[in-house]
């Protein structure tokens with residue numbers, strides 16, 4: 001397949017950190033838009049990695065090294081995606097739910113929130129419901145943002161919302177959910193306040209929920 005960011009695309013598919021970084025640096029030097037580099041080069045490559053995994057051409061190790069190359073490229077893009085310089089407008093706890101180790105989408109969501117001027121508590125991956133509850137109690141977050149990439153871990157989103165309800169904290173926070181298998185219908189079914197299909201949508205939905 002041909003791609004405008006072929007060197008970045010190929011670098012990620014090959015799990016080649018140096019080639020991916022060189023491609024991102026060159027694209028930035030050429031004045032390309034960071035969002036375009038991200039979407040057309042990097043996210044497109046990860047989509048292809050997923051397809052190759054489904055076809056049985058890639059296995060978990062190939063997915064892992066592709067993810068490592070993706071993360072190295074993302075680290076270079078981060079300063080361009082997060083340069084708001086605005087005072088924090090709210091506090092958000094972000095995490096990938098229990099049982100789920102995928103963190104690239106969650107990291108992107110966190111970056112976009114930072115870029116929009118929110119203070120972020122990044123709880124990482126495989127985050128148990130109690131940890132989200134603790135972030136509300138201890139950090140006073142306004143929003144809990146849950147990511148899941150596996151159909152098998154989507155129920156952990158419901159378990160997290162249930163734990164927030166059980167702790168008597170549901171009225172203190174907004175909960176938004178997202179990740180490839182998550183749908184608006186599922187978000188509604190589990191009692192989330194919002195759903196977004198991508199990282200920039202997560203910011204839009206959150207700002208609207210907070211009346212910003």
Ligand code: B1M
Nearest residue numbers: 050067100101102103104105147150151178179180198199
């Ligand atoms: Co896995 N994996 N993986 N994986 N992996 C997927 C998700 C899969 C779709 C691949 C496939 O079969 N095509 C499939 C899931 C199938 C399903 O459940 N429907 C899968 C599987 C099966 C697995 C394992 C079970 C494989 C195994 O062990 N046999 C295993 C599970 C491990 C676990 O979590 N317990 C596994 C492991 C891994 C690696 C660890 C090797 C690695 C992750 C490394 C890492 O994250 N550091 C990995 C990878 C890399 C992938 C793919 C190839 C790429 C994911 C990615 O980073 N995409 C993925 C295939 C694919 O996505 N096409 C796949 C790029 C990223 C930018 O997109 O995360 O979707 P994404 O984020 C998007 C949106 O979803 C959204 O915004 C982002 C874009 O702006 N978004 C939100 C995400 N969170 C949001 C939250 C929001 C709002 C929007 O609000 C809060």
